[in-house]
Amino acid sequence: NAGVMQNPRHLVRRRGQEARLRCSPMKGHSHVYWYRQLPEEGLKFMVYLQKENIIDESGMPKERFSAEFPKEGPSILRIQQVVRGDSAAYFCASSLRRYSDYGYTFGSGTRLTVV
Amino acid sequence: AQSVTQLDSQVPVFEEAPVELRCNYSSSVSVYLFWYVQYPNQGLQLLLKYLSGSTLVESINGFEAEFNKSQTSFHLRKPSVHISDTAEYFCAVSDGGSNYKLTFGKGTLLTVNP
Numbered sequence: 001n002a003g004v005m006q007n008p009r010h011l012v013r014r015r016g017q018e019a020r021l022r023c024s025p026m027k028g029h030s031h032v033y034w035y036r037q038l039p040e041e042g043l044k045f046m047v048y049l050q051k052e053n054i055i056d057e058s059g060m061p062k063e064r065f066s067a068e069f070p071k072e073g074p075s076i077l078r079i080q081q082v083v084r085g086d087s088a089a090y091f092c093a094s095s096l097r098r099y100s101d102y103g104y105t106f107g108s109g110t111r112l113t114v115v
Numbered sequence: 116a117q118s119v120t121q122l123d124s125q126v127p128v129f130e131e132a133p134v135e136l137r138c139n140y141s142s143s144v145s146v147y148l149f150w151y152v153q154y155p156n157q158g159l160q161l162l163l164k165y166l167s168g169s170t171l172v173e174s175i176n177g178f179e180a181e182f183n184k185s186q187t188s189f190h191l192r193k194p195s196v197h198i199s200d201t202a203e204y205f206c207a208v209s210d211g212g213s214n215y216k217l218t219f220g221k222g223t224l225l226t227v228n229p
Contacts, residue, residue, distance in 0.1 A: 004158070033215070042119070042205055042219030043159070056216075091158060098215055103149055103161040 004029075004094050004107035005074075012113045013082045021077040021110045025094030032075045033104060034067060037089040046090075049075060082114045117142045119206050121220035129228050130198055136191040136223045138180075138206030148189040149207040149217065150180055159205065165189065176200075201227045 005024040013019050025032050030051050035043040036059075045059040049069035057067065064082075069075040079086055089111045093104035122137040140146065147166050151159040163174040170182040180191045189206060206220040 006158075031215070035217075035219075040221065042121075042207075042221045043217070044219070045216045048215055095215075103164050104217070106151075106158040106160070108156070108158040 004092055004105050006090075006092050006107035006110050008110060009108065010111050010113070012115060014115055015083060016081050019079040019082050019086070019112055021079075021090050021092075021112070022074045023077070023092030023094075023107060024074040025092075026105055029094035029096050029105075031095045031098055032069050033093045033095075034075075034077050035091045035093065035106075037091060037109070039088070043091060046077075079112075082112070084114050087112055087114045117146070117208050117210070117218045119208050119218055119220035121204075121206055121223050123223050124221065125224045125226065127226045127228060128196055131195045133194050134192065134196050134200075134225065136204050136206075136225065138189045138191065138220060140187050140189065140206070140208045142187075142208060142210070144210050147209045148180075148182060149209075150174075150178070150189070150191050151205045151207060151219075153203045153205065153222075155202075162191075162204070196225070196227045198227050198229060200225060 007022050032049045034046040037043045047060050047067045048056040064080045066078045089109045091109045093106045095104050118141045120139045128134050149164045150162040152162045153159050163172045165172050165182045173179045178193045203222045203224050205222045207217040209217050
């Protein structure tokens with residue numbers, strides 16, 4: 001019973017390139033959440049998706065960032081034209097239900113380094 | 116808006132000593148409270164949670180936390196720590212039952228020394 005799978009674990013991109021981060025939720029989970037952890041900071045909510053729908057993207061930067069969760073396949077967080085300030089750990093979580101009372105299952109994260 | 120304050124960024128202790136990691140929150144509504152643990156280069160694992168009922172909650176590995184509504188606190192304690200407890204601990208809060216967003220504190224790095 002695999003947990004939340006994220007890949008790649010580490011990603012290095014040059015400024016201006018695109019970064020694609022993938023997240024496969026736990027089996028049976030249809031709710032996916034992306035969080036970002038900047039150095040010396042706690043995790044910050046970015047976006048909440050259900051299959052084929054973005055429910056809440058209030059934490060996403062207005063430009064360059066997008067997320068999707070297609071009917072088939074993993075959820076993708078896409079960062080276009082990366083800048084040094086995008087360097088962070090990006091965590092994906094999934095849940096069976098919408099609400100947080102069960103506590104989410106987090107993946108091991110993707111550590112993005114922009115050089 | 117909710118916020119979470121973890122008062123100590125680092126807590127070094129010796130093995131078998133007791134430890135308390137402090138967490139205070141602010142919220143205008145009833146909340147759910149969580150402690151997550153992050154081992155080096157790993158994701159976050161749920162340690163324990165308070166939803167309702169008994170204000171004292173326990174984890175399977177000896178940690179406990181007490182919800183104190185009047186002091187808006189949810190401090191994490193363990194009477195005797197092990198080397199393997201070395202990790203970063205995050206306190207988090209969400210609106211009770213009506214919200215999916217977790218608001219995290221900045222974390223406390225617990226280092227257990229021999």
